[in-house]
Amino acid sequence: MSTHPVTCPTCFEEFEVPLPSPDETPCEVDYDCEVCCRPMLIAFDSDEDGEVSAWARGLGE
Numbered sequence: 001m002s003t004h005p006v007t008c009p010t011c012f013e014e015f016e017v018p019l020p021s022p023d024e025t026p027c028e029v030d031y032d033c034e035v036c037c038r039p040m041l042i043a044f045d046s047d048e049d050g051e052v053s054a055w056a057r058g059l060g061e
């Protein structure tokens with residue numbers, strides 16, 4: 001399974017998240033930071049080549 005680096009919106013540390021398959025995107029999942037354990041939302045989307053990217057944002061933003 002491939003992963004993608006995201007930056008935690010709370011502690012600004014970077015960590016890798018597992019990517020869903022392209023046909024499951026776009027989607028958003030709740031995720032807990034692997035560094036500070038604070039919750040965040042991670043948005044996944046894919047381009048026309050089936051390349052999946054991920055972005056993290058804080059809850060309530």
Ligand SMILES: [Zn+2]
Nearest residue numbers: 008011033036
């Ligand atoms: Zn964090």
